[in-house]
Each structure stands twice: as C-alpha cells, then as structure tokens.
Amino acid sequence: MALKIVVCVKPIPDPAYYKDITIDPVTKTIQREAIPTIINPADKHAIEEALKIKEKFGGKIITLSMAPPNVIKNIHEALAMGADEAYLLTDKKFAGSDTWATSYILAKAIEKIGGIDLVITGTETGDGGTSQVPSQLGEWLKIPHLWNVIEFKIKNEKEVYLKTKIENGFMEWKCKLPMAIAVSREINTPRYTTIMGVMKAKKKPFQKLTFDDLNLDEKRIGLVNSPTQAGNLHLLDLSRKGKIIKGSKEELAQFIIDNLKAGGISVEADPIICSCEGETGNE
Amino acid sequence: MNKDIWVFIEQVQSNISGASLELLGEAVRLKSKMKNPGKIVAVIIGSQLSELIQVVSMFGAEKIYVADHRKLRLYQPDYYAAILTHLIHQEDPHILLIGATYIGSQLGPMVAIRVDTGIAAHCVELKIDDNDNLVAVVPAFGGKLLGDILCPNYRPQMASVKPGILEKPERIEVQSQIVPVDINFLSLVEPKLKPVGICCHEPKGVPLEQAEVVICGGWGVGDAEHWQMLEKIAAKLGGAVGCTRPALDEGWSQGEHTMVGTSGKSIRPNVYLGFGISGSTHHVCGMKDSKLIISVNKDEEAEIFNFSDFGLVGDIKEILPLLMQSLGIS
Amino acid sequence: MEFFKFSEEQEMLRQAVREFVDHEVAPNAAQWDEKDICPVELFPMMGELGINGIFVPEEYGGTGLGYIERAICLEEISRHSGGLGIAMMTHHLGMSAILSAGTEEQKRKYLPDACSGKKIVGLSVTEPGGGSDFIGLKSKGELKDGQWIVNGRKCFITNSSIADIDIWAIRTGTDTKGRPSLSTVILEKGMPGHLPGRKENKLGLRGSVTGDINCVDVKVPPGQLLGKEGAGAKIAMQAISEVGRAGMAAICVGILRGCLEESIKFSKERILYGKPISKLQAIQFIIAENKVDYEAARLLTYQAASLKDAGLPCADEFAIAKLYATENAVNAAKRTIDLMGGYGVINEYPVGRYLRDALASIPSGGTSHIQKLIIAAGELK
The missing domain is CATH 1.20.140.10 (Butyryl-CoA Dehydrogenase, subunit A, domain 3)
Incomplete structure (x- = not known):
C-alpha cells in the first residue's frame, strides 16, 4: 500500500538572530533575507512521521516549501533527513502572502504534483505561529484535515485513526485518506540525520516552481492581494523591566494566574468527562 | 452593509470556553468605539444548549443564533464550519471573533477560506479604526515584534484570540433575540472525518527543555512540603519543575537533571515562574531567554528581580497554597 | 580561490554529527569523566549515523568517505568528550589497519561489524618495555603445528577491555640484518589465553578504557595474520x-x-x-x-x-x-x-x-x- 506523502517544510529565520531583524518602513514587511534560516522545528516531526509511515507501508516522501531562493541549505537538510524529493515554490509574486494566499499557492502545487495520499505539516511555526495554513490547505484541497495530532495510525488501505490534543484532554477520530494533518511535537522524536543521508541529499530530485509553473490567479497572491494587510509594526523593548509588584498574598497569587494565562498557559479548570462515540455516535 | 460584531461561542461538554465569553465582553467594548455600530451577535453550536443560551445572554449578546442538535454534540469541523458559513452568507456580518482554542484555531481559518476572507490569528489586542474597521494586533518572531493586521477589502473581518488575553467580561443584561438555526442542509454534508471519542489527559511529564511553563524553585522555597506544591502546580499546568543547586542539595528536587543553570540545563519556556531564587549568575544564565519571567521572593533586593519582567515581593509559603487553590489542586 | 573551505556536504555532515553530540554526548560527558566509564552503548548509534566506518568503503558496510570527514567527526565528539573521542579514534585505528593490510576475507569478516558498532576494535602495540621504542617489543608469536602461539603483555592500550577485535604487534622472527621482525595478528575477545588485565586510572581522557592486555599461549590460526609475516612494523x-x-x-x-x-x-x-x-x-x-x-x-x-x-x-x-x-x-x-x-x-x-x-x-x-x-x-x- 505505497503512499505518496507531501510534507510541508518551512524555512524560518534562526531565532538566534532575531535581534538582527529589521522592518522595511515602506512595505511594512520584515526584512529577513540576511538572517540564516533553519527548518521550522515542528516540521522535523512532520518529516519523522512521514518516514515512519514510509517504513511501514512504502511510498514516497516529497517536501514542499514556499520561500525565497536562498533556502537551498534547508531543502538539502530535509532531503538528508530522508525525504525522497523536494519542491521549492519561489517567485517574487509570492512574497508577502498571508496564510490565505500561502495555503492557496501550496495547494496548487500539491494538485500539480498529483496523486497525494497524505499531507503532513508541523502544528505551528516558530515565526508566524498562527497554525492556520494546515487547516486552510485542507480546505483548498477539499480533503479532511486536523491539527495538533498526537497519534496517527493507518489501519488499512484507506482507514486512519487519529488523536488530537485539545484543552485538558484529547479527541479521537476516524477518517479516510487522502487527508491533511498537522502533527504536534509530542507525536514522535525525530531521528538523527545520518552521514549517509547527508551524502545522498544533493543527488535527490529537487525542482523549483515559479508562478508560471502553477495554475494561479495572480490577483489572489502576494503582499497586495492577501486579504489581511499589515499595518504598523512595533518593535518591543526586550530589556527586563524588573517591575516590583507588592500586595496581599491573594493579589500576588492572582497576578501569577493572570500572567500564566496571558503567557498562553491553559489554567482552565473545566475537566473533561470521557466518552466514546463509536461509529454511530454522530447521528 | 451592517456593522454587526459576531462572536462564535464554543462549548465542550456544555462548558463554555472562557475565550468565548471574553470575546463577547470585547465585542461590547469594540462596539462602543464604533461611529455607526451594529448589533452584537453570538453563534452557538452543540447539543442541549438551553442553559448555555442563558449564560450567553448575560454578557451582552443582542442576538443569539442557536444550532442545537444531537449530531453536533461532539465537535465535527465540517458540520460546524458549514453552519457558520451558511449564517455568514445569509447575514453578511462585519466582524467575526473566535477563540484561538483547539476548535477555534481550525474553525476560524476553515471558515475564512469558505467565505473568502482574511483572519488574524492569536491576536493580543483588538482595536477599531476611524472607518469602524477592525485592527488586530498580533505578535511575531516569538513576541519580539507586534504588528497591526487589517482586512479592509473582505468581510467578515476575522480575528482569533487565545483565552486569558482579554479582560474578563462584565455582566450586561440585554434582551437577547434567540434565533434557532435550521440545520437540515447538513444532511448534504457527508464528512469523511468522524469524531469517535473525547477524553481527559493523563498528566504526563514534560521534559524540562520542552515545557511551555517552568516553575523553578530555589533555597527560599524552604522545605520539602512546599516543594511538593511546586511539583503539583507544574503538573496541573502541564509544565515542568526546575531547581537551583541549593534546592538540589537540600534533597527537595527530583535530581541533577532538573537543575537549571550554567552547569545544568538551559531553558527558554514561554513562562518562567521562580520561587525563592536569589538570582546568582549560575542560574540566571540557564533561564534568561525565557519569554516571560516572574520571580517571587521575600527580599525586595533580590538579584533575580533584575532579570525578571515582574518581581513579586511576598511570602512563598503563603502564596503557594493560594495558587494551588485557584488551580483546583487539593 | 579559497585555500581551504569545507564543501556543503561536509558542513551538513558536521551539523548532523553535532546534533547527535549535543543530545547524546554533551549532557553525559562530565559523568563519564567522573565515573571513568566508556559509553559503549553509543557505538551502535554512532554506527548507524555512519561515524564508525566513515572512511571504510561502502562494500564493507562503511560510509565511503575519507579522513577529512573522520577528523570532523572526532572534532565534534571531542568538543565535549575527549574520552569518547579517543575510544572512537582507536576503533578507527584498528579498522584502518585491517583495511590497508587485510585480505579480502579478513575485510569481509571484520569490517561490517566494526562499521555497525556491533564490535569494537583495538590496536595493541605499546608494552611495559616501551612505546616509543616499539621495535624492541617483546611480545612474540611462534609458529607451531601450523598455528601461531602468541605470548606477551601490552599496556596503555585504549579500548583494552571493550575491544572485540584486538590487533597485536608481535615479534615473529629476525630479519637478514639481525633486527627484530614484527608482524601484526588479529586476535578476538574470548580466545583462550587472551585476557584484558588491569584498568588504568587516568588523569584525563576518562570516557575511554585504557589498560593492560595479556596473551598466554593464545593459539591463532594462520589466517589471522594481518599482512605478510615481517610486515608488522x-x-x-x-x-x-x-x-x-x-x-x-x-x-x-x-x-x-x-x-x-x-x-x-x-x-x-x-x-x-x-x-x-x-x-x-x-x-x-x-x-x-x-x-x-x-x-x-x-x-x-x-x-x-x-x-x-x-x-x-x-x-x-x-x-x-x-x-x-x-x-x-x-x-x-x-x-x-x-x-x-x-x-x-x-x-x-x-x-x-x-x-x-x-x-x-x-x-x-x-x-x-x-x-x-x-x-x-x-x-x-
């Protein structure tokens, strides 16, 4: 049951160089060409999941990236990890696309590659971090999609079982391929890249696709045509303020809770009652 | 074209998500900033929703669309998205706000594609501009940067916000118009994706370097009993516990592998919460790149406060039990 | 023209080894040093990565690269653990002798397991009588009834007790000018009479095992001779x-x-x-x-x-x-x-x-x- 799998791999600016990022005052976009890029860490888990599926069922792993042309090193890294083929979508016309436009472009490329059984992405990126592209990609491709997947099992030809992590618990799902999944970092531990993998990387097929190669509506892509538009940008002062907070013990405890929430940590106390639906549960 | 502000009310097993109510409160605030405001409209989807409708109307929803059916008891993306899309096409709202929860983080972008609009995700602030349009403020590059996002040419202007970011909503008694939604059209939707169960977590240990929240304890925690409280709080929050050398030597912590510092581990969680830590270079070097640093120490002059965003001057032995209480830990 | 620059593959290779080292070596190096233990369990992992057989041709299970790549691997490992570095270094040392002087049969017998990390290799030359003066070594091999009988004592040997394959330099005769004639012979752990001895308590490179090895009447088939008789030096x-x-x-x-x-x-x-x-x-x-x-x-x-x-x-x-x-x-x-x-x-x-x-x-x-x-x-x- 060989499977053709596309893994979306996003090169992102290396966080170690965030301090060197500047803003173009006219286009209000991030100037990051000079910053070295790394593979989005969550995407390595996506590649690992694809490798595990290929080991079990056979097939082909194709990486797909939409980025400026200077990310070749990252493409080679993904091939060294074990992917079979790579595509890079690169064109000045793509620049500045929001998630709507980005997912549209990626979807058109996946359609062009054709015959895809599974699309795997990481659950979020280190730079934008919106987690929106996987869901929107699924919509464009008109296939079922889930994100924050912590378990993925292919039962047979077309039946798959998934677990997704939700607040305070998890949900279980059944689905049929083809589908798109965004995997959580909890799902696996990426294997080490081997030296043999490194030596094979540059010999693997690698293709660049531009606007002319894809069947795209030019009026729906790029900075100007994205539905969401960037307004003002504010660089934050990162020095620690060391603001002293005094108060009653209740006030201090509440301050901690409020800031945990503001920091994105879930403190919701609503417990979940376990329930299994079975096949017919959703009538 | 109306200027209605819509809020998706998420519920899981009849518990309304805190984010949804916060967004309702925010909708009330945003409406007050508009020159020509419309209505505040809530959309709630699920099964056996009569009690929840009561709650929603207590927080300012002037109109509530209710899609109540057994089929909708467990979240299924295609059903929920189809209902929202149907309502949006019918009513053409100006703004749609959705919580950036598990459900919302999928539903929002899905609906945005189906109705052909833009969505700003994980906003930290929402504003209204001079044209009554939504301005969403989002962080990027790990929060080093904040950007305004606008959606001037497409409707509805969508935004998602994580729970806990916005203020808690205030009660506003309004006369809510309840509108049941006829979902017969769902029989045409045959999803390949079926939810088959929902369950709670077994709290699993998270490795120190990967935890989103790390609670570090130092010598100032005082004793093993209070150290246990740190462990329980961290477990409840889905985070990890770190220690300093003195706490390790006292025998409170789980071992050398939890020591944070130059000769231990380096961490950069979203939230670092330090208790009873003096702030020697040893330790600071291991945690200084954490996104948000809150330190608690009874000494106002503690060195650690120079490396923290917030320094709370207080008695750890009193604060820890209160935290446990707030988090529902026994 | 840039006088010395690594290729993109060499840089990627360095990155791959470094990632392994950062996770598996760096956090444990201090402990290996303090407790004086050699992490033999890492040899199969390093084998999978391609480090063990880095310069061994692919036909023998190696990675098929060269000594620049080998130096990159050793540099990366030793940045955190010199002890593990010398253990791997010695493993390479033995493999290189088999590769350069071995028969086709010997290469096929020993190199694949060494490359995979299933077996560890050592090279035993130094003796109590001198390392610098190695021509004067006293360990000897005598041919009796078609077999070599090896007797001797080696000291300061890296991988002494952990080596499965142990290549000994022995004196097997005298040349035409009356000088000692040396040969190398491949011994295996477990051969009767082949016994690792005391382990040294070293001041440094403590992630590796260094010690004595003794041979007492070890009987070795002639097929174990590495290279020609007399070519040992x-x-x-x-x-x-x-x-x-x-x-x-x-x-x-x-x-x-x-x-x-x-x-x-x-x-x-x-x-x-x-x-x-x-x-x-x-x-x-x-x-x-x-x-x-x-x-x-x-x-x-x-x-x-x-x-x-x-x-x-x-x-x-x-x-x-x-x-x-x-x-x-x-x-x-x-x-x-x-x-x-x-x-x-x-x-x-x-x-x-x-x-x-x-x-x-x-x-x-x-x-x-x-x-x-x-x-x-x-x-x-």
Missing part, C-alpha cells in the same frame, strides 16, 4: 602515524574549540565591576590566543587529512598537527581556567576536564618529543 607504523596521530590532532582541535567557546561564553556572562569581563583587555587577550591556537591547529589537521585523502605522503604533516594541537590544547585549557577565576577549578564546569584530556592526549600516538624527532628527521634527510 610497517603496518603498525602507518596506522599510528597516519590514523592514530591524525585522530589525536582532531581530538585536540575539538578540545581547543571547547576552550574557545567556553571562554567566550563565560566572559560575556560573568559580570564584574558592573560589566561583563569580556570588556577587559586581559580577557580579550586570552580569547584571541585561544582563537589563534584553534585556527592554527584546525588548519594543520585538516590540511594533513586532505593529503591522506589524496593518497599523498602525510606522516610528517600529521606529526606537526598532532604536536601543535595537543600542546596548545593544554595551553588553551590553562588559559581558559585562568580566565574563569575561581569557577575554572570547580568541576561543575568542563574546562578542568579539557585540561586533563589535553594532557592525556600528549603521550597518545607518540609523545611530543617523538613528534619533534620525526619532524626534524623529515627536514634533515
């Missing part, structure tokens, strides 16, 4: 001078990089007189000296490795690289300890280990005095 010398010294040089390049990186990190973090000590000139001098030593050792080592990969003579170049890298690793470590003040002598920090590992590197593969004799001989001929 040449085989052992070539291995030591082109693979052993090369390995020690690369290990010390790793240690030098460790000293450089630790000195930079510490000087940026340590605040004295209200600012980081990196603002002080004395500290800047130390960092500059560390940098120069690292760059010089690096260039000497990789340049010598490139000669070996090109099939050109490289023994003298490796002697120069080894002499420079080991001696200056000691200097750099001492300087870095000075830079760190009191912290430099606290064992929670790795720099004390770097000093001890560098010191222990000097007598491995020939002392610095021996290297100087070799280098001078090369100039005076």
Whole structure:
C-alpha cells in the first residue's frame, strides 16, 4: 500500500538572530533575507512521521516549501533527513502572502504534483505561529484535515485513526485518506540525520516552481492581494523591566494566574468527562 | 452593509470556553468605539444548549443564533464550519471573533477560506479604526515584534484570540433575540472525518527543555512540603519543575537533571515562574531567554528581580497554597 | 580561490554529527569523566549515523568517505568528550589497519561489524618495555603445528577491555640484518589465553578504557595474520602515524574549540565591576590566543587529512598537527581556567576536564618529543 506523502517544510529565520531583524518602513514587511534560516522545528516531526509511515507501508516522501531562493541549505537538510524529493515554490509574486494566499499557492502545487495520499505539516511555526495554513490547505484541497495530532495510525488501505490534543484532554477520530494533518511535537522524536543521508541529499530530485509553473490567479497572491494587510509594526523593548509588584498574598497569587494565562498557559479548570462515540455516535 | 460584531461561542461538554465569553465582553467594548455600530451577535453550536443560551445572554449578546442538535454534540469541523458559513452568507456580518482554542484555531481559518476572507490569528489586542474597521494586533518572531493586521477589502473581518488575553467580561443584561438555526442542509454534508471519542489527559511529564511553563524553585522555597506544591502546580499546568543547586542539595528536587543553570540545563519556556531564587549568575544564565519571567521572593533586593519582567515581593509559603487553590489542586 | 573551505556536504555532515553530540554526548560527558566509564552503548548509534566506518568503503558496510570527514567527526565528539573521542579514534585505528593490510576475507569478516558498532576494535602495540621504542617489543608469536602461539603483555592500550577485535604487534622472527621482525595478528575477545588485565586510572581522557592486555599461549590460526609475516612494523607504523596521530590532532582541535567557546561564553556572562569581563583587555587577550591556537591547529589537521585523502605522503604533516594541537590544547585549557577565576577549578564546569584530556592526549600516538624527532628527521634527510 505505497503512499505518496507531501510534507510541508518551512524555512524560518534562526531565532538566534532575531535581534538582527529589521522592518522595511515602506512595505511594512520584515526584512529577513540576511538572517540564516533553519527548518521550522515542528516540521522535523512532520518529516519523522512521514518516514515512519514510509517504513511501514512504502511510498514516497516529497517536501514542499514556499520561500525565497536562498533556502537551498534547508531543502538539502530535509532531503538528508530522508525525504525522497523536494519542491521549492519561489517567485517574487509570492512574497508577502498571508496564510490565505500561502495555503492557496501550496495547494496548487500539491494538485500539480498529483496523486497525494497524505499531507503532513508541523502544528505551528516558530515565526508566524498562527497554525492556520494546515487547516486552510485542507480546505483548498477539499480533503479532511486536523491539527495538533498526537497519534496517527493507518489501519488499512484507506482507514486512519487519529488523536488530537485539545484543552485538558484529547479527541479521537476516524477518517479516510487522502487527508491533511498537522502533527504536534509530542507525536514522535525525530531521528538523527545520518552521514549517509547527508551524502545522498544533493543527488535527490529537487525542482523549483515559479508562478508560471502553477495554475494561479495572480490577483489572489502576494503582499497586495492577501486579504489581511499589515499595518504598523512595533518593535518591543526586550530589556527586563524588573517591575516590583507588592500586595496581599491573594493579589500576588492572582497576578501569577493572570500572567500564566496571558503567557498562553491553559489554567482552565473545566475537566473533561470521557466518552466514546463509536461509529454511530454522530447521528 | 451592517456593522454587526459576531462572536462564535464554543462549548465542550456544555462548558463554555472562557475565550468565548471574553470575546463577547470585547465585542461590547469594540462596539462602543464604533461611529455607526451594529448589533452584537453570538453563534452557538452543540447539543442541549438551553442553559448555555442563558449564560450567553448575560454578557451582552443582542442576538443569539442557536444550532442545537444531537449530531453536533461532539465537535465535527465540517458540520460546524458549514453552519457558520451558511449564517455568514445569509447575514453578511462585519466582524467575526473566535477563540484561538483547539476548535477555534481550525474553525476560524476553515471558515475564512469558505467565505473568502482574511483572519488574524492569536491576536493580543483588538482595536477599531476611524472607518469602524477592525485592527488586530498580533505578535511575531516569538513576541519580539507586534504588528497591526487589517482586512479592509473582505468581510467578515476575522480575528482569533487565545483565552486569558482579554479582560474578563462584565455582566450586561440585554434582551437577547434567540434565533434557532435550521440545520437540515447538513444532511448534504457527508464528512469523511468522524469524531469517535473525547477524553481527559493523563498528566504526563514534560521534559524540562520542552515545557511551555517552568516553575523553578530555589533555597527560599524552604522545605520539602512546599516543594511538593511546586511539583503539583507544574503538573496541573502541564509544565515542568526546575531547581537551583541549593534546592538540589537540600534533597527537595527530583535530581541533577532538573537543575537549571550554567552547569545544568538551559531553558527558554514561554513562562518562567521562580520561587525563592536569589538570582546568582549560575542560574540566571540557564533561564534568561525565557519569554516571560516572574520571580517571587521575600527580599525586595533580590538579584533575580533584575532579570525578571515582574518581581513579586511576598511570602512563598503563603502564596503557594493560594495558587494551588485557584488551580483546583487539593 | 579559497585555500581551504569545507564543501556543503561536509558542513551538513558536521551539523548532523553535532546534533547527535549535543543530545547524546554533551549532557553525559562530565559523568563519564567522573565515573571513568566508556559509553559503549553509543557505538551502535554512532554506527548507524555512519561515524564508525566513515572512511571504510561502502562494500564493507562503511560510509565511503575519507579522513577529512573522520577528523570532523572526532572534532565534534571531542568538543565535549575527549574520552569518547579517543575510544572512537582507536576503533578507527584498528579498522584502518585491517583495511590497508587485510585480505579480502579478513575485510569481509571484520569490517561490517566494526562499521555497525556491533564490535569494537583495538590496536595493541605499546608494552611495559616501551612505546616509543616499539621495535624492541617483546611480545612474540611462534609458529607451531601450523598455528601461531602468541605470548606477551601490552599496556596503555585504549579500548583494552571493550575491544572485540584486538590487533597485536608481535615479534615473529629476525630479519637478514639481525633486527627484530614484527608482524601484526588479529586476535578476538574470548580466545583462550587472551585476557584484558588491569584498568588504568587516568588523569584525563576518562570516557575511554585504557589498560593492560595479556596473551598466554593464545593459539591463532594462520589466517589471522594481518599482512605478510615481517610486515608488522610497517603496518603498525602507518596506522599510528597516519590514523592514530591524525585522530589525536582532531581530538585536540575539538578540545581547543571547547576552550574557545567556553571562554567566550563565560566572559560575556560573568559580570564584574558592573560589566561583563569580556570588556577587559586581559580577557580579550586570552580569547584571541585561544582563537589563534584553534585556527592554527584546525588548519594543520585538516590540511594533513586532505593529503591522506589524496593518497599523498602525510606522516610528517600529521606529526606537526598532532604536536601543535595537543600542546596548545593544554595551553588553551590553562588559559581558559585562568580566565574563569575561581569557577575554572570547580568541576561543575568542563574546562578542568579539557585540561586533563589535553594532557592525556600528549603521550597518545607518540609523545611530543617523538613528534619533534620525526619532524626534524623529515627536514634533515
């Protein structure tokens, strides 16, 4: 049951160089060409999941990236990890696309590659971090999609079982391929890249696709045509303020809770009652 | 074209998500900033929703669309998205706000594609501009940067916000118009994706370097009993516990592998919460790149406060039990 | 034209090894040093990564690359654990002897398991009577009833008790000029009479096992002879001078990089007189000296490795690289300890280990005095 799998791999600016990022005052976009890029860490888990599926069922792993042309090193890294083929979508016309436009472009490329059984992405990126592209990609491709997947099992030809992590618990799902999944970092531990993998990387097929190669509506892509538009940008002062907070013990405890929430940590106390639906549960 | 502000009310097993109510409160605030405001409209989807409708109307929803059916008891993306899309096409709202929860983080972008609009995700602030349009403020590059996002040419202007970011909503008694939604059209939707169960977590240990929240304890925690409280709080929050050398030597912590510092581990969680830590270079070097640093120490002059965003001057032995209480830990 | 630049594959290779080292070696190096244990469980993992058989042709299960790539691997490992570095170095040493002098049958028998990490290899030359004076070695092999009987005692042997495959240099006769004639023979762990002896308690390179091995009437089939009878001196010398010294040089390049990186990190973090000590000139001098030593050792080592990969003579170049890298690793470590003040002598920090590992590197593969004799001989001929 060989499977053709596309893994979306996003090169992102290396966080170690965030301090060197500047803003173009006219286009209000991030100037990051000079910053070295790394593979989005969550995407390595996506590649690992694809490798595990290929080991079990056979097939082909194709990486797909939409980025400026200077990310070749990252493409080679993904091939060294074990992917079979790579595509890079690169064109000045793509620049500045929001998630709507980005997912549209990626979807058109996946359609062009054709015959895809599974699309795997990481659950979020280190730079934008919106987690929106996987869901929107699924919509464009008109296939079922889930994100924050912590378990993925292919039962047979077309039946798959998934677990997704939700607040305070998890949900279980059944689905049929083809589908798109965004995997959580909890799902696996990426294997080490081997030296043999490194030596094979540059010999693997690698293709660049531009606007002319894809069947795209030019009026729906790029900075100007994205539905969401960037307004003002504010660089934050990162020095620690060391603001002293005094108060009653209740006030201090509440301050901690409020800031945990503001920091994105879930403190919701609503417990979940376990329930299994079975096949017919959703009538 | 109306200027209605819509809020998706998420519920899981009849518990309304805190984010949804916060967004309702925010909708009330945003409406007050508009020159020509419309209505505040809530959309709630699920099964056996009569009690929840009561709650929603207590927080300012002037109109509530209710899609109540057994089929909708467990979240299924295609059903929920189809209902929202149907309502949006019918009513053409100006703004749609959705919580950036598990459900919302999928539903929002899905609906945005189906109705052909833009969505700003994980906003930290929402504003209204001079044209009554939504301005969403989002962080990027790990929060080093904040950007305004606008959606001037497409409707509805969508935004998602994580729970806990916005203020808690205030009660506003309004006369809510309840509108049941006829979902017969769902029989045409045959999803390949079926939810088959929902369950709670077994709290699993998270490795120190990967935890989103790390609670570090130092010598100032005082004793093993209070150290246990740190462990329980961290477990409840889905985070990890770190220690300093003195706490390790006292025998409170789980071992050398939890020591944070130059000769231990380096961490950069979203939230670092330090208790009873003096702030020697040893330790600071291991945690200084954490996104948000809150330190608690009874000494106002503690060195650690120079490396923290917030320094709370207080008695750890009193604060820890209160935290446990707030988090529902026994 | 750039005189010396790594290729993209070599950079990617370095990155892959570094990621492995950061996860599996760096967190444990201090413990291996303190407890004096060699992490043999990592050999199969390093085999899977392709480190063990880096210069062995693919047909024997190797990675099919060369000595530059080998030096990259040893540098990366030794940046954190010189002990594991020398254990791997010695494994390579034995494999290289089999590769260069072995029959097709011997290569097929031993190399695949060594490449996969299933088996570990050692090379036993040094004896209580001398390492520098190795022609005078006393271990002997006598041919009796078609079998070699090996007797002798080796000391200061790396991988002594963990080696599954142990290549011995033995005296098997006298040549036409009356000088000792040496041969090399492949012994295996478990052969009756082949017994690892005492384990040394070393001051450095403690992530590796070093000790005695004894042979008491070990009966060895003639097929185990490595190379021709009498070719032992040449085989052992070539291995030591082109693979052993090369390995020690690369290990010390790793240690030098460790000293450089630790000195930079510490000087940026340590605040004295209200600012980081990196603002002080004395500290800047130390960092500059560390940098120069690292760059010089690096260039000497990789340049010598490139000669070996090109099939050109490289023994003298490796002697120069080894002499420079080991001696200056000691200097750099001492300087870095000075830079760190009191912290430099606290064992929670790795720099004390770097000093001890560098010191222990000097007598491995020939002392610095021996290297100087070799280098001078090369100039005076």
